[in-house]
Amino acid sequence: MTPKSKATIADVARAAGVSTATAGRVLGGYGYTSEEKKEHVLKAAQDLGYRPNALARSLITGKTRTLGVVAGDIQNPFYASVLRGISNVAEANGFGLLITNSDEARAKEVHSVELLAQKQVDGLIVTPSDTRKARHLHNLKAMGMPLVLIDRAVAGLMVDRVATDNIAAAEQAVRHLIAAGHRRIGIVAELVDEESGKLDAFLARAVAGDPIESETLYPSWQRLLGYIRAHRIEGLPVDPRLTLRAGSYSALAAQAVVSRLMTTPGQPTALFTTDGTMSEGAMRALTELKLSIPQDLSLICFDDLDWMSFHRPGITTVAQPRLAMGEAAARMLLERIRGEAFPPRTVLMPAELVERGSVARL
Amino acid sequence: MTPKSKATIADVARAAGVSTATAGRVLGGYGYTSEEKKEHVLKAAQDLGYRPNALARSLITGKTRTLGVVAGDIQNPFYASVLRGISNVAEANGFGLLITNSDEARAKEVHSVELLAQKQVDGLIVTPSDTRKARHLHNLKAMGMPLVLIDRAVAGLMVDRVATDNIAAAEQAVRHLIAAGHRRIGIVAELVDEESGKLDAFLARAVAGDPIESETLYPSWQRLLGYIRAHRIEGLPVDPRLTLRAGSYSALAAQAVVSRLMTTPGQPTALFTTDGTMSEGAMRALTELKLSIPQDLSLICFDDLDWMSFHRPGITTVAQPRLAMGEAAARMLLERIRGEAFPPRTVLMPAELVERGSVARL
C-alpha cells in the first residue's frame, strides 16, 4: 500500500485509536507501550505507509545523525578513498553524510562549513585549505561543534586530527633512493603559498638544520622537509634546482616543471613526487619526453594509486592508508559526538614504502 | 563575537526590540521590513552570532534544499566523477548533497533510499542496482519524490534518466578493432545476473538477431550487445569462448578470467573491456603474464581513466562524459524539484572513441 500523501504520527494515532504520544512512543522506539497498542499502531503505520520525518525529530532532539565533510575534491582519488572510509563508519553507525568540495579554496570552505552548520550536522570532518587563517573553524569549535581535521593541521586549533606521518614517510622514500646510489634526486611538490620566495628561505633554514615548526606545514612542505632531512642525514647537499614547485594542485603544472627539469642540463637520476596529482603530472612529462623508467629516471611516488601496481615497471610508492584515515577520522568524530572529552588527539598514520620496479641501482 | 550557545530568531527579536515575525522576515529574506528595523535586526543578529536553523525552516517550507545520491561506490573513479558533476550543479544552486553507497546491492540501496527519504531530501539521484526489482523506487515516484536515474534504467519506471549510449559506443569500439584487421576479439564484462546460464541464451538470441529489450539491460550487457552487433554487421562469428563474464564488479574477478583466456589455446588478438574495473583487472593480468600491448594483444577499454593517457602505449578508450552525466542528472532533478512537468526524459550521452596506441593493425 503506497498512499499519495505522507502520513504523520497524528494520522497513525488517529487510525490506531491512540494518542500521538503513544503512537510516537512505538514509532520512535522510546518509552513503554502495551503490546496491544503497539500492534495497532504498527498496523496503522504500515497501512498508511508512515515514514518518520527526521527533520521534526532532529529539531527536538538537537541531533541529526548526519556528519558534514568538507573535502578538497571528491573526484581526486585521495579524497575519494578517505570519503569511502568515512562513509563506512558513518553508515555502520546509522549516520548520513553531507559532502562538499572546497577545491582547496578558503572562501569555498567557509561557505561549505556555513551550509553544513545551518543544516545542523552533528559534527564536521574538514581538510582545511588554509592552515593559518581559519577563523570559521575556531568559531565552530568555540560553539561546541565536534570537529576532526584530516591531512592538515590548523595553527592553534586544538582538535582531533588524523594525518600521514609525512616527514618520516618522505624521508624514508628519499633515503631509499640514496641507498640505491642516487645523488641527484628531484622533488616535485605543490608548495602553494602566498609568500612568494618563501621556498628559498625555507630551503636555507631546513638545510641549515634550523628548527622548523612542521606541525602546521602543508603536507607538500612536510614532504619536502623529509626530502631535505634525508639529504642531511646522508650527508648530501640539496640542490635548489632540483626542488620543483608546481605552485598549484594541478597535474598540468607538475608536468610543466618536470618537463623543464628533464630538458635542462644537470638532470637528476631520480625523482620523488609528493602526491597523486604530482605523480600524474610527472608521468605525463616522462611519457611525452619518451623517458624510460627506471633507465632514464628512477621514480618514487607518494600515495599508491591503482595504476601504479600494474604499470610497467611497477611504481615504487609511499602508500598512505587513505581508507583507514577516513575511518579513523569518522570514529574519532563519533566519539566526540557521543560526548567523550579526552584532550585533542593527533593520529599520525604510518605510510608504507612499497617497493616495485621504478628504482634503478646505480 | 562568538557566543557559546546558539541564538534563535526569538533572541535576535528580543535584542532588536521587534517581534519574531519581523526578525524572521529580515533574517529569512521574505516579506517587507522598514530599513530602520532591518538594521536593528541585522545588528542584533551579528552581535549574537545568529545562524539560521535550516531544520526548522525546512519543517515548515517542506523543502530542505538537499539532494540525495545513491552511488555504487564513491571510491570508484566512475562514481567519483559523476558525483563531482552532481556536486557542481548542486552547489551552484545552493543545494547540499547527502551521499550514500549501495555497493551495487539492492538491500543497501533500499536502506539508503529510506534514510535519505526520512531526511526529507528534495530529490534523489540513484544508480539502481537492480533493474527489475525496485519497488522502493516505484514507491518513491508514487509518493511524488523527484527522481533521476544514472547509468541504468529500471523496468517500468518512467522517470528522467541519463546514461551513455552503451550499445552504440561498444559497437563503435569493436568495429574499430575489426577494421584494424582483428578477427578474434575478446570481451570482459561483469554480466552479473541471478539466472545462471543466461549468458548462453543471451548470446544465442543476440547472434541470431532476435529482438532484445535492451533499455533495461545492465550496462555490461548492453556493451556486450554492442560487441555482438559489431560482429554481425561485419559478418564475423561470435565465439562464446571469447565472451568473458567476470560475474562481479571486481578487478580480481576480471583478472582471473583474462588470465585464463590468455593462457588457453585459441587466444584472441584483441580485447575489449567494458568498464574501468574490468580494465584494471585486464591490465593486471597482462602485466602478470608479461604480455605486451599491442604486440601480444590489442586493447580498447570502456571509460577513460586518468592513467590511460600517460600509459605506454596510450590506451585507446571509449570516453564517457562522466562529469557531464552527473551535471545533466542534477540539472534535470532540479527542474523536477522546481515543478516542471514534461514527460520523463531519457538523455543518452554519446561516448567518444579516443584513439591512442593500444590497437595494432594486423
Added chain:
DNA sequence: CTGAAAGCGCTTACAG
C-alpha cells in the same frame, strides 16, 4: 510595515 497566533511533525516532561 508589523505583531499575535497558529502550526510544521515530532518528543518530552508531567499527571493520572
Added chain:
DNA sequence: CTGAAAGCGCTTACAG
C-alpha cells in the same frame, strides 16, 4: 502504561 499539553525554531496567513 497512556494522554493532554507544551515546545523545538522557524514561517505563514491574518489583522491592524
